[in-house]
Amino acid sequence: MSVKVSLALASLFAVAAAGFACTHDSARYTRKQAQKSLGKLETPGIEIGEFKMGRVVDGDTIHVDGLDSSLRLLGVDTEETFKHDSERRAFDAGWDVYKKGVRGSSPRPVKFATPMGMTAKEWADNWFAGVEKVRLERDHPAEIRDRYNRYLAYVLANKNGTWLNYNVEAVRAGMGPYFPKYGQSRRYHKDFVAAEAEAKAAHRGIWAPGAQAYDDYPEREAWWGARGEFVAAWRAEAEGTDGVGGKPNYIDLTHWDALNQLEALVGKEVVILATVGEVQIGEKGPTRVTLSRAQKSDFPLIFFDKDVFGTSGIAGWKGEWVTVTGTPSVYENKHTHKKQLQVVIDHASQITLSPVPGLTKTTLPPPSPTQTPVSPSADNPD
Numbered sequence: 001m002s003v004k005v006s007l008a009l010a011s012l013f014a015v016a017a018a019g020f021a022c023t024h025d026s027a028r029y030t031r032k033q034a035q036k037s038l039g040k041l042e043t044p045g046i047e048i049g050e051f052k053m054g055r056v057v058d059g060d061t062i063h064v065d066g067l068d069s070s071l072r073l074l075g076v077d078t079e080e081t082f083k084h085d086s087e088r089r090a091f092d093a094g095w096d097v098y099k100k101g102v103r104g105s106s107p108r109p110v111k112f113a114t115p116m117g118m119t120a121k122e123w124a125d126n127w128f129a130g131v132e133k134v135r136l137e138r139d140h141p142a143e144i145r146d147r148y149n150r151y152l153a154y155v156l157a158n159k160n161g162t163w164l165n166y167n168v169e170a171v172r173a174g175m176g177p178y179f180p181k182y183g184q185s186r187r188y189h190k191d192f193v194a195a196e197a198e199a200k201a202a203h204r205g206i207w208a209p210g211a212q213a214y215d216d217y218p219e220r221e222a223w224w225g226a227r228g229e230f231v232a233a234w235r236a237e238a239e240g241t242d243g244v245g246g247k248p249n250y251i252d253l254t255h256w257d258a259l260n261q262l263e264a265l266v267g268k269e270v271v272i273l274a275t276v277g278e279v280q281i282g283e284k285g286p287t288r289v290t291l292s293r294a295q296k297s298d299f300p301l302i303f304f305d306k307d308v309f310g311t312s313g314i315a316g317w318k319g320e321w322v323t324v325t326g327t328p329s330v331y332e333n334k335h336t337h338k339k340q341l342q343v344v345i346d347h348a349s350q351i352t353l354s355p356v357p358g359l360t361k362t363t364l365p366p367p368s369p370t371q372t373p374v375s376p377s378a379d380n381p382d
Contacts, residue, residue, distance in 0.1 A: 044144070044256065048136035048153060056128055059120025059175050060167075062155065064134060071151040074139050075185045075192050076167045078176035079117035079206070079213060087113045095212055107358065109220045116206055116213035120175040123205075127166065131157045134166075139186050142255035146182075147292050154188070171195040174205020177217060180228025183235070222357045230321050230354035234273050247271070253293050262299075262328045262341050272324045272343070274299065276317045281309075289314055291324070300342045301326075311348040313361035321354035 054063030059078025064071075082088050091098045091113070102112040136153040138144070143152050155166040168188055171178050172195035185192055199207055206213040214220065238250030251261050253274035262270065274291035277298045281287045287309045290298035301324060303309035314322060326343035333340070345351065353361060 044141040046138050046141055048138060048151070050133050050135050053128060053131045053134050053157070056121060056124045058117065059124050059170060062124070062128065062134075064136075067151065070149075071136070071153050072146055073167050074152055074154055075179055075188060076170050076176050077179040077181075078120040078170065080111055080113040081117045081121050082113040099215065103216075108223065109214070109216050114213055116211055119205070120170070123173060123175050124166075124170070127169065128157065131159070133158070135163065140255075142252075142257060144256045145294070146254070147294055149294070165191070168192055168195050172199055172204075174199035174202075174207050176206065177221060177224075179224060180231075181224040182227075183231035184228040186235075219357075226355045226357060227321055231273065234271075234323055238271075238273070253291055253299055258293065259297075259299075259341065266328050266330060266341070269325065269327055270343075272299070272326075273321070274324070275319060275321055276314060279315050279318065291322075300340070302331075302342050302344045304344065305346070308345060308348050312345065312351040313348075313353055314351050316359070316361065317353050317356075320356055320359075323352045325350045325352075 051064040051066050054065055056062050058081045060073045060076050082091070090101060093101075099112075103110055135156040136151070137156065138152060139154070146152055156163050157166060158164075165188060168191045170176055171192055178192040178196045180189075180192075199205060203209060205211065206217065234250070235252075238247055238252065240246035248261075249265060249268065249270045251258050251265075251270050251272045253272055255261075262272075272291065274293070277290035277292040279287070279289050287303040287306065289301045289303065289309075291301065293299050301314075303312075309315070324343060324345070326345060328341050328343055331340050331342050332338070
């Protein structure tokens with residue numbers, strides 16, 4: 001779940017002017033320090049900076065001063081809080097009936113409000129009580145924002161003289177499981193695994209017998225774990241060991257500079273890691289599959305052969321991880337002359353699907369005329 005971050009820079013400066021203490025040695029949190037932290041937001045690097053603690057929204061959502069965009073906590077995902085009367089009325093019908101109703105016919109686990117979500121919020125309120133500042137850090141220097149423009153971060157706070165990682169401590173308390181759905185934590189993977197094992201052994205939070213929490217965590221963890229391992233295996237090849245032996249033609253589409261890297265490798269083979277976005281089947285022209293990057297800035301794969309598209313199985317993997325081997329090229333719209341990078345898929349073997357428990361690759365038949373048409377390549381807007 002996201003960590004929503006609000007309030008303007010002016011608000012941050014107003015707090016600083018009031019003499020808010022926000023450095024390790026309790027010095028004043030000055031305008032200059034605020035500018036330094038904010039200046040790092042769009043700069044690649046592990047450290048983002050220190051910010052005044054705001055309010056807790058729920059177990060994995062807080063507000064801090066100074067950021068104009070929301071922030072997603074890495075490695076943790078607590079359950080939802082009750083926000084609407086309709087949710088409470090559905091819950092009042094009975095816990096078992098409520099769970100069954102929200103899942104419906106979904107083949108995958110879904111998120112919904114639970115009493116455990118409310119407990120996680122209360123626990124977060126207590127954990128951050130008295131905390132004046134938090135330190136935000138990244139998992140990887142190039143992983144700055146997600147698809148929805150949220151900053152990606154770990155939130156650390158000084159608790160009784162020790163800087164603790166809230167993300168890990170929430171898992172240790174049983175407020176949520178380790179969440180590697182978007183990739184295992186590079187920096188804290190062992191800490192998250194140990195924290196979850198400790199919480200399970202002690203039957204804390206969501207792991208307590210009879211807790212009114214999601215009862216399908218084995219299914220969720222199998223799904224998230226498979227995704228995390230798929231990403232970790234790709235990263236091991238891409239990044240090598242301690243920066244040695246990496247492959248510069250391996251492009252993680254979530255990185256801020258991914259399109260620049262692809263542009264520099266036009267005409268050369270690349271291996272792209274991404275999740276599948278939209279699928280637009282061409283009735284007469286090619287089929288277009290986007291790889292998720294950022295809203296209005298997804299990356300297109302072009303299938304001129306419908307059999308290749310169907311055999312690849314990518315149509316059934318929306319939202320899931322894939323790797324794509326191909327050669328980036330530049331397409332120019334003949335009407336607008338707008339240029340766009342793309343990869344043409346000529347063979348189904350260019351697509352590798354992440355393993356998803358319970359999801360089987362399906363070979364699609366040729367599309368019918370009733371399916372959504374698509375114009376050739378970049379002619380089709382996002």
